[in-house]
Amino acid sequence: MSDKPKIIIGLVVFFALFTFPFWYNHGKATSAPEPLLSAKAKEAKQCVRDVEYMRTEHMQLLDGWRDRTVRDAQRVYEINGKEYVASLSNTCMECHDNKADFCDRCHEYTSVNPYCWDCHTYPEEKK
Amino acid sequence: MENNRRSFLKFAGVSVLGLGSLSLLDGLTSDDVIAASGQTSAAEATYKQAANALTAQRWGMAIDTRKLNDRICRNMEKACHRLHNVPDLENKKHEIKWIWDTEYKHAFPAKTDPFLAERFEHLPIPVLCNHCANPPCVQACPTQATFQREDGIVLMDFHRCIGCRFCMAACPYGSRSFNFRDPREAIKNQNTEFPTRMKGVVEKCNFCAERLAVGKQPACVEASKGALIFGDLEDPQSEIRQVLKENYAIRRKQNLGTNPSVYYLV
Numbered sequence: 001m002s003d004k005p006k007i008i009i010g011l012v013v014f015f016a017l018f019t020f021p022f023w024y025n026h027g028k029a030t031s032a033p034e035p036l037l038s039a040k041a042k043e044a045k046q047c048v049r050d051v052e053y054m055r056t057e058h059m060q061l062l063d064g065w066r067d068r069t070v071r072d073a074q075r076v077y078e079i080n081g082k083e084y085v086a087s088l089s090n091t092c093m094e095c096h097d098n099k100a101d102f103c104d105r106c107h108e109y110t111s112v113n114p115y116c117w118d119c120h121t122y123p124e125e126k127k
Numbered sequence: 128m129e130n131n132r133r134s135f136l137k138f139a140g141v142s143v144l145g146l147g148s149l150s151l152l153d154g155l156t157s158d159d160v161i162a163a164s165g166q167t168s169a170a171e172a173t174y175k176q177a178a179n180a181l182t183a184q185r186w187g188m189a190i191d192t193r194k195l196n197d198r199i200c201r202n203m204e205k206a207c208h209r210l211h212n213v214p215d216l217e218n219k220k221h222e223i224k225w226i227w228d229t230e231y232k233h234a235f236p237a238k239t240d241p242f243l244a245e246r247f248e249h250l251p252i253p254v255l256c257n258h259c260a261n262p263p264c265v266q267a268c269p270t271q272a273t274f275q276r277e278d279g280i281v282l283m284d285f286h287r288c289i290g291c292r293f294c295m296a297a298c299p300y301g302s303r304s305f306n307f308r309d310p311r312e313a314i315k316n317q318n319t320e321f322p323t324r325m326k327g328v329v330e331k332c333n334f335c336a337e338r339l340a341v342g343k344q345p346a347c348v349e350a351s352k353g354a355l356i357f358g359d360l361e362d363p364q365s366e367i368r369q370v371l372k373e374n375y376a377i378r379r380k381q382n383l384g385t386n387p388s389v390y391y392l393v
Contacts, residue, residue: 049172064174070284073276074174075340086174090320118325119285121317 033109036101044095048077048084059114062088089120097123179342183359185260185279186334187388188345189370190253194354200228200251206350207332212323214313223304225332226255226347234379234391247393253355255347256281256302256332257379257387267297273329279360279388280334290327299380300387303331360388 041047047054049061065086068074077086085091096102099122107114176182207213207226214223228251232239235252262281264273272287273294295303309326317323321337324330335345348355358367376390 066286068174070282070286071274072174073180073278073336073340074176075180076175076177077172078175079172085177089322115325119322121319121322123319 033105035103035106036098038096038098038102040097041095041102047095048079048091062092062116088116089122093122099123177341181339181342181344183278183365184361185359185388186258186339187279187358187360187367187390188334188348189356189367189374189376189390189392191354191356191370191374191392192250192252193392194352195251195253197228197251199350199352199354200253202350203253203347203355204228206346209316210318210321210335210346211333212310212314212318212321213330214310214323215315216308216310216313221307223306223310223330225304225330226253228253235377237380237382238377252391253347254300254302254379255389256334257300257385257389258332258334260386260388261384263297263299263385264294264303267293269293276336280336282333282336283330285322285324285328285330288328290329292329294329299383299385303329305329 049057054061065077065088068077069086075086077084093099099117106112204226208215211225213225216222231243231247231250231252233252234254258279258281260279262273262275265275265281268274269291270287270289272284272289273281274284275281290305292305295301295305306324306326306328310324311317314323335343335347338345343349344357345355348357356367356370358365360367362368370392371390374392376392378387378390381387
């Protein structure tokens with residue numbers, strides 16, 4: 001059993017490295033960021049769907065908009081008797097003209113990198 | 128009934144069949160739910176075309192070469208490229224084109240004769256995607272990013288394009304361009320109502336699908352001062368059919384069997 005000290009040192013090093021993410025990030029937890037509404041969005045009060053739906057399903061909604069618009073040429077989204085042009089840049093960003101505070105905050109927090117903005121445009125941020 | 132091996136197996140077989148078909152039904156209904164994209168809310172959402180959208184069975188274009196000159200060609204190109212955020216890249220190898228003009232001998236290589244009418248020697252011939260009825264690019268595309276709409280428009284879904292450029296190899300008209308660079312660097316006045324493209328995708332003319340959807344004619348047609356006629360090739364009453372009835376028209380590389388939708392009146 002002459003290797004006992006080596007094994008113990010090895011185990012200590014292994015556990016230190018293995019648990020590194022836990023103790024390194026300990027106490028740094030922050031609450032999830034809230035998206036900020038722009039003045040225009042506040043004024044409009046009502047989004048395309050209710051807040052709860054938009055919060056959890058906006059990606060599915062945009063996916064549907066994208067596919068129906070491009071592939072089926074059906075560019076108008078009708079709900080509750082209201083019609084919306086299914087367009088990220090021309091409908092969503094019309095009210096939500098603060099991409100950094102509205103989109104990016106949560107996406108950064110959750111490490112989501114949607115590639116929307118590689119092509120789609122957004123209003124210039126007013127500082 | 129006596130419980131024996133035979134009856135047990137029969138019963139088990141029927142049960143498995145029944146359960147299997149149940150899950151099949153389940154799968155069908157859940158697909159419908161996804162299609163309506165209304166999983167959490169009771170409200171029914173529907174998609175439709177705008178009331179003023181222009182529709183056709185098969186869109187086509189007639190280009191009257193007798194009414195064309197360099198200025199009109201420049202205007203058409205400018206109108207299209209500005210509207211669709213087509214970058215203006217200096218390097219010819221990186222050039223992006225939706226509509227441009229070329230000489231007769233390049234547009235119609237098979238119809239070039241030694242004693243061609245003089246008019247055609249330097250006449251600018253506008254060329255663009257032919258929106259073929261039998262499009263080779265659609266067959267070549269491995270991701271169905273290029274597809275043919277029901278109204279005949281050969282459209283690109285840039286979300287799906289992986290930049291393999293098979294379509295460019297397949298297109299006999301050179302109508303497609305590849306974004307070797309980030310196009311945003313070379314767009315001077317960005318039209319915020321239309322997206323740009325990203326590096327690594329192919330692009331081409333879309334017959335102004337986004338304008339047809341709101342009841343407008345394509346941008347080049349508007350800028351052409353009557354040299355371009357746009358309409359439904361399947362509608363015998365349409366203006367384009369009247370024009371084609373009264374004038375002799377040719378199409379580009381028609382012998383290849385792609386059945387182009389762009390006609391040239393000569």
